[in-house]
Amino acid sequence: MDNLYKVFHMQLGISNIFTPQILICTRIRVKKLIIDKKTLNINIMVDVFKVFEEVVTNRRSIRVYDQEFFYDSEIVKKSLELALLSPNSSNMQLWEFYRIRTKEAKEKVAYFCMDQSAAKTASELVVFVARPDKYKKSIQFNLDTIESPENFEKENSKSRRRLYYKKVMNLFYSYDFLFLFSLLKKMLVFFIGLKRPIVREVTVVNKKVTIHKSVALAAQTFMLAVKAQGYDTCPMEGFDSKRMKRYLKLPAKAEINMIISVGKGLPEGIFYIRKRFPYQEVVFEK
Numbered sequence: 001m002d003n004l005y006k007v008f009h010m011q012l013g014i015s016n017i018f019t020p021q022i023l024i025c026t027r028i029r030v031k032k033l034i035i036d037k038k039t040l041n042i043n044i045m046v047d048v049f050k051v052f053e054e055v056v057t058n059r060r061s062i063r064v065y066d067q068e069f070f071y072d073s074e075i076v077k078k079s080l081e082l083a084l085l086s087p088n089s090s091n092m093q094l095w096e097f098y099r100i101r102t103k104e105a106k107e108k109v110a111y112f113c114m115d116q117s118a119a120k121t122a123s124e125l126v127v128f129v130a131r132p133d134k135y136k137k138s139i140q141f142n143l144d145t146i147e148s149p150e151n152f153e154k155e156n157s158k159s160r161r162r163l164y165y166k167k168v169m170n171l172f173y174s175y176d177f178l179f180l181f182s183l184l185k186k187m188l189v190f191f192i193g194l195k196r197p198i199v200r201e202v203t204v205v206n207k208k209v210t211i212h213k214s215v216a217l218a219a220q221t222f223m224l225a226v227k228a229q230g231y232d233t234c235p236m237e238g239f240d241s242k243r244m245k246r247y248l249k250l251p252a253k254a255e256i257n258m259i260i261s262v263g264k265g266l267p268e269g270i271f272y273i274r275k276r277f278p279y280q281e282v283v284f285e286k
């Protein structure tokens with residue numbers, strides 16, 4: 001299939017998401033560059049897939065950042081805005097993001113990350129949090145969206161989705177005393193499953209996995225967005241979650257998915273060569 005080409009429009013001197021600095025840092029192949037001398041507009045034609053490929057292949061987990069490099073914290077805001085667009089289970093968005101920016105906060109969080117250099121040298125850290133306890137707010141958010149005037153959905157789809165959020169989501173996310181409800185749901189699913197296909201992951205543990213999957217997808221969008229803007233990241237799960245939660249004043253039911261450090265990576269920040277299992281070993285076809 002032909003690669004998709006896109007024309008990016010820029011005005012000379014006015015910075016845009018695709019600033020020349022970013023074009024250089026991601027080594028985008030510029031297909032065509034047209035400058036309109038009258039308006040000083042530049043049209044740059046780039047191969048969108050190549051840009052994406054550059055971003056994905058150049059992202060590495062960076063463990064030492066350049067603390068002298070000018071750090072533009074706006075890139076984190078922009079990256080988090082894009083992370084919010086990540087796919088997530090039933091659009092429940094049971095996530096929160098805590099930006100760690102001040103010197104004292106960064107020192108504290110680096111300490112909770114057991115003084116890993118990826119945390120200690122970071123310009124900023126973002127804590128990705130799963131919030132199963134906020135499911136009622138999310139259900140209401142989705143019900144409101146169904147009723148909103150700009151919703152173009154057909155009436156039968158609306159009523160199906162109303163039922164889905166009111167019944168299924170409430171059942172799936174509701175509090176489970178001593179796993180008893182999970183057991184009941186598991187049994188119900190077993191019997192229904194004898195007759196037809198059904199989602200089997202209905203327990204309290206499955207609920208956590210569901211939410212963490214979505215938070216991790218947001219984390220990946222975030223890391224790629226940071227890389228696309230010329231900065232680097234390191235995802236971390238090596239931290240003291242209890243201390244971290246207490247510091248962020250999070251309730252017991254909240255869970256930290258991962259902490260991502262951000263900064264301008266130094267060459268010595270890449271600790272290992274990147275090796276992956278070959279395609280044939282992990283990709284299967286039927």
Ligand SMILES: Cc1cc2nc3c(=O)[nH]c(=O)nc-3n(C[C@H](O)[C@H](O)[C@H](O)COP(=O)(O)O)c2cc1C
Pocket residue numbers: 059060061062063116118234235236237238239258274
């Ligand atoms: C969920 C998760 C947790 C991770 N935790 C840490 C960590 O605590 N410290 C660290 O230095 N790297 C951590 N990493 C980074 C991985 O080691 C790294 O992604 C992997 O070795 C592949 O290297 P690459 O990211 O450069 O391609 C983590 C990555 C993921 C996805």
